[in-house]
Amino acid sequence: MPRRRSDVADAAMRERCLSVVLGRMTMKALTAGNDEDASSLLSRWSYLRDENESFDPHARSIIYGSTTKRELVSRLVEYCAENATVADVAQLDLLAVRAAGNATWQAYELADEVAIEGALPSDQQLRKRLQRALAPLVEHDVYVETRAGATWMWLWMHGGGGGRVFRASDVVYAACVPHTAHVFTTRTSPMRRRALTHALAVTFGCCEVREMPLRGRCLRSLARLALQRNALPGLSHQLHNELDLPAAPPRGRAKRAAPPRLDGRAVREDEGERAAKRQRVDAAYGTKPQPTLEQVQYRLKTRFRGLQAAEMDSGQLFRCRVTFTGSSVLDGFRNLVSAGMATWPLPPHVSNLHRMARNLIVLEDRRDAHTSG
Amino acid sequence: MAEILKYLAKLPTPLTAVTLIVGDEGAGTLELANLLLQQITDYHLRVHTATRLPLPEDGAASRPNFDFVIFLLDITRMESFKQTEEALQYVDVAYFHGRSCLIVNGAKKPDRWANDYSIVEELANAYNLQIICCQLEDEEDGAVVRRRLTAPAI
Numbered sequence: 001m002p003r004r005r006s007d008v009a010d011a012a013m014r015e016r017c018l019s020v021v022l023g024r025m026t027m028k029a030l031t032a033g034n035d036e037d038a039s040s041l042l043s044r045w046s047y048l049r050d051e052n053e054s055f056d057p058h059a060r061s062i063i064y065g066s067t068t069k070r071e072l073v074s075r076l077v078e079y080c081a082e083n084a085t086v087a088d089v090a091q092l093d094l095l096a097v098r099a100a101g102n103a104t105w106q107a108y109e110l111a112d113e114v115a116i117e118g119a120l121p122s123d124q125q126l127r128k129r130l131q132r133a134l135a136p137l138v139e140h141d142v143y144v145e146t147r148a149g150a151t152w153m154w155l156w157m158h159g160g161g162g163g164r165v166f167r168a169s170d171v172v173y174a175a176c177v178p179h180t181a182h183v184f185t186t187r188t189s190p191m192r193r194r195a196l197t198h199a200l201a202v203t204f205g206c207c208e209v210r211e212m213p214l215r216g217r218c219l220r221s222l223a224r225l226a227l228q229r230n231a232l233p234g235l236s237h238q239l240h241n242e243l244d245l246p247a248a249p250p251r252g253r254a255k256r257a258a259p260p261r262l263d264g265r266a267v268r269e270d271e272g273e274r275a276a277k278r279q280r281v282d283a284a285y286g287t288k289p290q291p292t293l294e295q296v297q298y299r300l301k302t303r304f305r306g307l308q309a310a311e312m313d314s315g316q317l318f319r320c321r322v323t324f325t326g327s328s329v330l331d332g333f334r335n336l337v338s339a340g341m342a343t344w345p346l347p348p349h350v351s352n353l354h355r356m357a358r359n360l361i362v363l364e365d366r367r368d369a370h371t372s373g
Numbered sequence: 374m375a376e377i378l379k380y381l382a383k384l385p386t387p388l389t390a391v392t393l394i395v396g397d398e399g400a401g402t403l404e405l406a407n408l409l410l411q412q413i414t415d416y417h418l419r420v421h422t423a424t425r426l427p428l429p430e431d432g433a434a435s436r437p438n439f440d441f442v443i444f445l446l447d448i449t450r451m452e453s454f455k456q457t458e459e460a461l462q463y464v465d466v467a468y469f470h471g472r473s474c475l476i477v478n479g480a481k482k483p484d485r486w487a488n489d490y491s492i493v494e495e496l497a498n499a500y501n502l503q504i505i506c507c508q509l510e511d512e513e514d515g516a517v518v519r520r521r522l523t524a525p526a527i
Binding site: 266341 | 393397398399403404406407410419420421422423424425428429431432436452
């Protein structure tokens with residue numbers, strides 16, 4: 001029976017979807033481990049598993065029989081594209097995004113403190129709500145799954161007109177954590193962002209979804225920072241490990257060898273002072289690793305306070321931007337204090353950073369109580 | 374009044390050389406101490422480290438007499454220079470007659486120097502200190518520094 005044009009177009013679209021998604025994964029991610037190893041992405045893709053949860057032998061032979069990534073991708077696309085649905089491709093894409101851990105997530109707050117109470121609606125219900133909310137705004141495909149303590153959404157918002165041409169930039173990923181009023185999404189175009197925030201507001205029944213000045217690559221850390229915003233100093237340490245989200249995969253710097261230790265035969269004359277400093281730092285930051293923030297920026301809009309020789313009008317504003325970047329800026333601040341390179345006590349806008357739920361801080365002078373003139 | 378580090382405030386231990394390394398955190402104190410302790414010597418070598426002078430009062434009773442003081446300065450950090458400058462004021466003049474030296478770490482990265490080398494030279498000349506420039510992370514440099522410091526005559 002000849003295939004209908006729409007079937008052919010659909011098959012071509014699925015092939016392209018799969019090709020783009022597989023093409024973005026590294027060869028290591030595609031082939032790592034064997035089919036029993038959890039690190040192997042393809043082995044966790046349910047499309048390649050049968051009812052008994054065992055890995056498809058033909059897929060296994062493709063993976064181990066291919067020598068280059070191009071060959072592997074083209075053989076897999078040929079094998080899977082005929083029957084794999086958009087939902088299957090979306091599931092694989094989400095697996096890849098979670099494993100790669102290099103997406104930048106933006107935090108949003110559901111206004112009016114609407115919490116995502118108790119159990120979220122089922123994945124199916126959530127998907128239907130999102131589809132209803134997006135329907136008037138943009139053509140879309142939506143996939144929702146619950147994994148690792150969070151609900152993940154894959155939203156492909158494609159342009160109208162004939163044909164659905166898949167582009168990776170048309171996909172937005174979102175995640176929400178139960179019992180919190182925060183949602184995290186990847187970056188997208190302003191038009192898609194407006195549609196997405198409207199859809200999320202309608203889906204979760206709140207009047208507004210507000211963008212927070214908080215973004216980063218480690219979703220677990222962002223969720224923790226958002227949750228402990230304005231927490232009491234002691235309580236913020238208790239929230240560690242409350243959220244069971246996948247940890248960010250170790251970045252290159254985290255794999256560095258442990259720092260050298262002092263030979264046991266040497267004697268530290270200032271051991272007492274070091275112990276006291278360690279206690280102060282632990283009291284302020286806790287003993288566990290800090291949430292991961294890759295960038296923190298301070299924008300100063302203050303009067304210049306510096307050397308007397310500087311030729312600046314004391315009333316003139318000194319605009320300055322200071323950016324700290326690294327694998328974990330909060331851990332870096334703590335290490336600066338431990339290493340004695342930052343004087344204690346730190347200013348509040350540095351020591352309270354883990355409770356501010358932002359990585360852009362604007363510092364301004366206090367307005368005088370009595371203005372002249 | 375802060376205690377000055379006095380030479381021969383206590384009796385020295387026979388066949389033992391007690392060295393004090395004064396350098397702030399991150400200057401390379403740990404690396405230098407480990408290097409010195411790797412050297413095989415005919416005498417017993419003990420190494421003490423401190424981040425600043427004067428030394429804390431607790432532990433003064435059990436503290437030995439220091440035979441040699443090494444001031445470790447990281448030329449890529451201004452704080453390290455200031456801390457060394459301050460520490461030099463709490464050392465007895467007897468140490469400046471061949472019983473101390475100044476090690477400048479970070480010497481192989483002039484693009485990262487926080488200070489002009491002439492300022493470091495001025496400081497060393499003011500206290501009659503011999504300067505040893507090195508990059509302690511470099512294995513070769515570390516071996517050279519270790520041999521120079523533990524040789525019978527410096």
